[in-house]
Amino acid sequence: MFSNPWWLLLALPVLAVVAVYVYILRKRRRRALQFANLEVLDRVTPPENRWVRRLRHVPLAVLLVALLLMVVAAAGPQAERKVPRNKATVILVMDVSRSMEATDVAPSRIKAAQAAAKKFADELTEGINLGLISFAGTASSLVTPTPDHAATKAAVDKLQLADKTATGEGIFAAIQQIQTLNSVLGGQAGAPPARIVLLSDGKQTVPDDENDPRGAFTAARKAKEENIPVSTISFGTKTGTVDLDGDRVPVPVDDESLREIANLSGGTFFTASSLDELNKVYETLQQEIGYEMRKGDNSRPWIIAGTILAIIAVVGSLLVNQRVP
Structure with a gap:
């Protein structure tokens, strides 16, 4: 050419x-x-x-x-070249349910997840709008999408664990953040590409059915309609346990539902059972999200x-x- x-x-x-x-x-x-x-x-x-x-x-x-x-x-x-994106929107959606206290990933799932998320924010291409949502029984929008990645890092440090796991609510909240930003940027037609990165370790508990109107699978289908892929990271091991009221409760990771969320939304499914593996997953995502192929001289x-x-x-x-x- x-x-x-x-x-x-x-x-x-x-x-x-x-x-x-x-x-x-x-x-x-x-x-x-x-x-x-x-x-x-x-x-x-x-x-x-x-x-x-x-x-x-x-x-x-x-x-x-x-x-x-x-x-x-x-x-x-002309040739295809990998160049940094000038514009894009990424929403980190992080599970802060009690199961994230498990220590099968040193020092714990939540501490490792925080460290990897901050590293991801540090290395994400400048100019990309990065937001943060946490979810347990409900979803909390902690940082609206902004090119100031330091804001996301600061919020990651302040994550607090809570009961239950409302995965669908986390995805719906991310979709809403992206829609709000797109409306400010001139509507869907001129909106930059967007991606949701969901990190979780367990099965949805609120509501019981992932296909409920507020369930994770329903949210994934909605993300597909909005052309917002959800890349999911199943973080932890099958042998994880947490101490709840003096009892050791098993909290194995739920690869199946997270894989299905990625499939339904058009995203990519990853697994990570250590901080090193999680960092590698984020590095892969950074390459997928932070760069694009363009024809150039x-x-x-x-x-x-x-x-x-x-x-x-x-x-x-x-x-x-x-x-x-």
């Missing part, structure tokens, strides 16, 4: 030079045949001289290749290659032919 393909027509004069050069060589050879026996001449000519005769054509050939590369550069070759490598070959052609001609080609 070229931005100015008509410049490729300049390759025709270059090819014409090749044709003229070959014609001149053949004409010179035919003229020489009229006055000498080339077979005898080849036998009496030292081998090193024959190599020199052949090498004298190389500089011009290299120069012609350099010119062709320059022609391609002039035509404006790719003439630079062609220009560099053409310039290098042109220099080689000139130097080679001076060494072999004692003149510039």
